Structure formats: structure tokens, C-alpha cells
Amino acid sequence: MLQIRHLTMTHEKDLTDLVTDLSLVVNRGDKVALIGEEGNGKSSLLKWMMKEELVQSYIQFTGQIHRDFVYYSFIPQQLPKRLETLTLNDYFFGPSERNVDYTALCRYAKELQFDSDRFADAQLLSALSGGEKLKIQLIKELSLETDILFLDEPSNDLDLATLKWLERFIQQTPKTVIFVSHDEAFLRQTATKIIHLERIKKRQVARTTVQTLNYASYAQGREDQFQRQLKQARNERLEHQKKLARHHRIHQSVEYTVRNTHNATAGRLIAKKMKAVLAQEKRYEKEAAALTELPTQEDHIRLYFNEIESLPAHKPIIELVHYSLQVGDTILVPSVHFRFLAQEKIGIIGTNGAGKSSLLKQIYRMLQEQASYSIGYMPQNYPDLLDATASPLDFLTHSPDKKEEERVLTHLASLQFSREEARHPISSLSGGQQAKLLLLKMVLEASPVLLLDEPTRNFSPTSQPQVRQLFQDFKGAILAVSHDRTFLKEVCDKVYQLDQNGLTEIRKEEL
Known part of the structure; x- marks a missing residue:
């Protein structure tokens, strides 16, 4: 279906390599996942696979590609602007270069619960919710x-039911699928x-890895390899330090003898020995340069909530009774009953447009007015809290104190x-880097209550286990909106589903 030889991709803006010497064969029926941190070039590589012209305005590349397909379908992260002004009728029934299977169109609409x-509606695509925009693209494309499907973050705006449907579709389709995703499950x-x-x-250095494995095997193998290399590198350094310590004692002994020897013949012998000692030092320097490199992984997140003073376990954080969830003039849920205690970790799920983010925002505003303690908050839309013109250092420091600045810089370096x-x-930061900033702010502020809206969506799948561990170890209360099933199962004590009837607790086994 597709063959790539020795591809290197460089971003023209800062001449940063995104892909280095990638060679790859994609066979018919393969399900290929592109993973990595935000800003590492996944979307650019996906587009380049379709057509070089899609990225040539900002990407330099060397290497060859052979495409053995005629038609492809592409669903991007966001609805293209050229489609926003179309009506549903124009989108589904307008001119098309490819044949539409109308039986499949209706079948997919039914399966995805889209009427x-x-x-034939005159509703503009721009007026649809994020989930609906993705659904209509799935139905149409x-x-x-088509011969091959390209999907860029298809799970971002889907509710759990639709996400599970898409999983089954990819598993069962004979078509080749190449997709970008952060969702571990x-x-x-x-x-x-x-x-x-x-x-x-x-x-500063691009590393590109290709493995014909399922994700679980890849992630485990990668971690095992990291730990083996780390152990070997540490053992070699320990052994090298022991050699240097022995050599240092010999050097000191010879120096002492040189200073206290006055016999000319003995002096020549000692000088010869000193020459041998200095030669050995050069050999040790070469040995140090050849030691196994300490492995590095850009997705490592070394953060810990060390200074949290937990509130009493049964202290209510908030209690809603017959609360009307309303946005503007629209009532989303007439009556919400909800009690949230000081050491609970609660997840909220629901269909697209049910009001999950709105409920979290309203609870955040209420707590800001009522609570005597600080509230940690990670919105789904990062600009709600982040000033785009400020620097990470500005965002995280509250005074010009040099010690505080160095402490923050040390934390940032660990990320x-x-x-x-x-x-x-x-x-100028990627979505993943901005998410790390918000995480670090919550750690530094040591808030006993965290409100999180899709906290894992911009972290690479290989860094998400560390993010989950951070929240598992948190001693306070967490209220999180998420469709990340692994996060909900591993971090949350309870999971509630929000719909028009309010919040209903569900079993985690149902996720």
C-alpha cells in the first residue's frame, strides 16, 4: 500500500528535525498508529504520506515514497474551514469525485446514532458540536x-459509545488505516x-522508531529496554568510578614518592611510573566516552504532590440539590443531585453536548467564591488559564526571587x-507542553482539590502512565471529566454518567 525509504523531515521555521531516516512498509490491512508528544510532527507525517504538497510550505524533506493507492479518506483533528460554511445537505449530497455508497451512509448514521x-438539513456544519462534526465526517468518509483511511486524533471529541464503535470498525475493516492517537485504550x-x-x-534530537507490534507489547518492550539500558549505564559508571578512585590513590602515592625522592636513579624510575600513571588517565578518559549512554525519554514526567494537606475525609467539597445546569438560555439538565467529598476521586462521562465541561466550570466558579482553600483547575481549553504572551516562567513564578526562579526552572527541566x-x-509551546505547565502549577500550589477536564488528552500515550500515577498518589479530592477509560479505571473511585436525568453512578466494568 505504501513504502517509505530514508525519510527525514525538517521544520523550516527553526530547522528542527521531526523525523530521522524513517523507512517503512505499510501493507494492505495494516493498522498503523503514529504516537509521540504534541509538536513532534505526527500530523505533518500523516499529511506527507497522503501528498507531499500538503506540507511542502513548511516542511523540508528528503527520501522517497511509493503510494500504491488511488483514493484515500482523511479526517483531520478539526473540521476544515472550507467545510464550515456548508450545510448538511451540501456536505452529504454535493458534488463528489468518488462514489458514495448510500446504503453504507444510512447504516453508519444509524450505528452512530445520527438521524x-x-x-438534507440546511444547518451549517459550523453550528454542530465537536462530536457531531467528527461523526458526520466518519459517516461520509x-x-x-477509498483504499486507505488517514485519521488524525479521531478519539479526541468522541463519547465512549462512539469511540468503542470506531475501535470495532478499525478492528474489522479490511482497509488499511493510519492514525494519530493519544488514547492508550x-x-x-x-x-x-x-x-x-x-x-x-x-x-534537540529526533528519534524515529518503527515496530510491528500491538501497542501493549510495544509499550512494555520500550519500558523494559529503557530499564535495561539504564541499569547497564549505571553499573558501568559505578565500575568506572571505582577504577578512578583506585587510580586516584595510586596517583597520590606516586606524587608523594616523587616529592620525597632525592636519589637520581630512583627519581628516573618514579618519573617513568608517573608517565605510566598519566597515560592510564588518558585511557580512562577514552573509556568514559565509550560508556553506555544514559537513556533519555522526552515523555518522562517526574512530578509529585509532596506538600498536600488533605482536608478531612468526610468534609463536603460541594453539594448540589436540584441544581439546574444551564448555559445561557438553554437548560441542559433540569435537576442535578451531586455530593463531592474531600478525599474522593470522581470521574464524569457523558455523550457529546451533555454538559460535562459546563458543569465542571460552574462547580469551579462556585468553589472559587466559597472555598477557603485553593482549587487546582485544568480546563479543556488551555487559553482559559494560560496567557499566550507570557512565558512558562512568568506563569509559574509569583515574585522576582532568584531562588523561586531556579526552583521552577529545575521543575521545568525535569519535564x-x-x-x-x-x-x-x-x-510557541505544543499542547502537551502547555498541559505539563498546568500540571506543574497544581503541584507547586499544593491545592487539596483538583478539577480536571480531559486531563490526559494532550499527553503522549507513553507518558500517560506517569500522569495517572501522579493523580493516583494525590492525597486530596479529584473531580475529572474524561473519556479516557484507563484513567477512569485506575484513578477514579467512582464514575458518574451525565445525561438529561442528572448524574447516575455506573460500574467501572461497564466502561
């Missing part, structure tokens, strides 16, 4: 004549080949931020 009578269910794009050594990035505008 097929709306196909999967019904077209989705990857485990679908991927048969992994392309991992990394930027290591403070994001793979360079000192330059710490002083660049936040607007």
Missing part, C-alpha cells in the same frame, strides 16, 4: 470509495504497527523544558 433525516484495541516520533536531549523554552511565549 439520517438530518442529511467511510461511505466513499484505543491504541491497545486497534494498532498492529507503531511509529513513535520522539525529540530527545532537550528536544524536558529547555531554559530557552522556559522564557519563550506560551503560544
Whole structure:
């Protein structure tokens, strides 16, 4: 279906390599996942696979590609602007270069719970919710004549029911599927080949890995390899330090003898011995340069909530009784009953448009007015809290104190931020880096209550286990809106579903 030889991709803006010497064969029926941190070039590589012209305005590349397909379908992260002004009728029944299978169109609409009578609506696509925009693209693109599917973050705006449907579709379709995803559960269910794009050594060096494995095997093998290399590198350094210590004692002994020897013949022998000692030092320097490199992973998140003073376990954080969830003039849920205690970890799920984010925002505003303690908050839309013109250092420091600045810089370095990035505008950071900033702010503020809206959506799948561990170890209360099934199962004590009838607790086994 597709063959790539020795591809290197470089971003023209800063001449940063995104992909290095990638060679790859994609066979018919393969399910290929592109993974990596935000900003590492996954979307650019996906587009390049379709057509070089889609990225040539900002990407330099060397290498060859052979495409053995005629038609492809592409669903991007966001609805293209050229489609926003179309009506549903124009979108589904307008001119098309490819044949549409109308039987499949209606079948997919039914399976995705999208009313097929709306196909002929005059409603603009721009007026649809994020989940509906993705659903109509799935319905349309999967019904077209196509050889290969390209999907960029298809799980981002889908509710759990639709996400599970898409998993089954990818598992069962004979078509080749190449997709970008951060969702671990989705990857485990679908991927048969992994392309991992990394930027290591403070994001200065691109590393590209290809493995024909399912995601669970890839992730475990990667972690095992990291631990083996780390153990070997540490053992070699320990042994090298022992040799240096022995050599240092010999050096000191010879120096002492040189200073206290006055016999000319003995002096020549001691000088010869000193020459041998100095030669050995040069050999040790060469040995140090040849030691196994300490492994690095850009997705490592070394953060800990060390200073949390938990509130009493049964202290109510908030209690809603017959609460009307309303946005503007629209009542989303007439009556919500909800009690949230000081050491509970609660997840909220629901269909697209049910009001999950709105409920979390309203609870956040109420707690800001009522609570005597600080509230940690991670919105789904990061600009709600982040000033795009400020630097990470500005965002995280509250005084010009040099000690505080160094402490923050040390934390940022542990999250793979360079000192330059710490002083660049936040607007220049990737979504994953901005998410790390919000995490770090919550850690530094040591708030006993955290409100999180899709907290894992911009972290790479390989960093998500560390994010989950951070929240598992948190001693306070967490209220999280999420469709990340692994997060809900591992972090949350309870999970509630929000619909028009309010909040209903569900068993985690149902996720």
C-alpha cells in the first residue's frame, strides 16, 4: 500500500528535525498508529504520506515514497474551514469525485446514532458540536470509495459509545488505516504497527522508531529496554568510578614518592611510573566516552504532590440539590443531585453536548467564591488559564526571587523544558507542553482539590502512565471529566454518567 525509504523531515521555521531516516512498509490491512508528544510532527507525517504538497510550505524533506493507492479518506483533528460554511445537505449530497455508497451512509448514521433525516438539513456544519462534526465526517468518509483511511486524533471529541464503535470498525475493516492517537485504550484495541516520533536531549534530537507490534507489547518492550539500558549505564559508571578512585590513590602515592625522592636513579624510575600513571588517565578518559549512554525519554514526567494537606475525609467539597445546569438560555439538565467529598476521586462521562465541561466550570466558579482553600483547575481549553504572551516562567513564578526562579526552572527541566523554552511565549509551546505547565502549577500550589477536564488528552500515550500515577498518589479530592477509560479505571473511585436525568453512578466494568 505504501513504502517509505530514508525519510527525514525538517521544520523550516527553526530547522528542527521531526523525523530521522524513517523507512517503512505499510501493507494492505495494516493498522498503523503514529504516537509521540504534541509538536513532534505526527500530523505533518500523516499529511506527507497522503501528498507531499500538503506540507511542502513548511516542511523540508528528503527520501522517497511509493503510494500504491488511488483514493484515500482523511479526517483531520478539526473540521476544515472550507467545510464550515456548508450545510448538511451540501456536505452529504454535493458534488463528489468518488462514489458514495448510500446504503453504507444510512447504516453508519444509524450505528452512530445520527438521524439520517438530518442529511438534507440546511444547518451549517459550523453550528454542530465537536462530536457531531467528527461523526458526520466518519459517516461520509467511510461511505466513499477509498483504499486507505488517514485519521488524525479521531478519539479526541468522541463519547465512549462512539469511540468503542470506531475501535470495532478499525478492528474489522479490511482497509488499511493510519492514525494519530493519544488514547492508550484505543491504541491497545486497534494498532498492529507503531511509529513513535520522539525529540530527545532537550528536544534537540529526533528519534524515529518503527515496530510491528500491538501497542501493549510495544509499550512494555520500550519500558523494559529503557530499564535495561539504564541499569547497564549505571553499573558501568559505578565500575568506572571505582577504577578512578583506585587510580586516584595510586596517583597520590606516586606524587608523594616523587616529592620525597632525592636519589637520581630512583627519581628516573618514579618519573617513568608517573608517565605510566598519566597515560592510564588518558585511557580512562577514552573509556568514559565509550560508556553506555544514559537513556533519555522526552515523555518522562517526574512530578509529585509532596506538600498536600488533605482536608478531612468526610468534609463536603460541594453539594448540589436540584441544581439546574444551564448555559445561557438553554437548560441542559433540569435537576442535578451531586455530593463531592474531600478525599474522593470522581470521574464524569457523558455523550457529546451533555454538559460535562459546563458543569465542571460552574462547580469551579462556585468553589472559587466559597472555598477557603485553593482549587487546582485544568480546563479543556488551555487559553482559559494560560496567557499566550507570557512565558512558562512568568506563569509559574509569583515574585522576582532568584531562588523561586531556579526552583521552577529545575521543575521545568525535569519535564524536558529547555531554559530557552522556559522564557519563550506560551503560544510557541505544543499542547502537551502547555498541559505539563498546568500540571506543574497544581503541584507547586499544593491545592487539596483538583478539577480536571480531559486531563490526559494532550499527553503522549507513553507518558500517560506517569500522569495517572501522579493523580493516583494525590492525597486530596479529584473531580475529572474524561473519556479516557484507563484513567477512569485506575484513578477514579467512582464514575458518574451525565445525561438529561442528572448524574447516575455506573460500574467501572461497564466502561
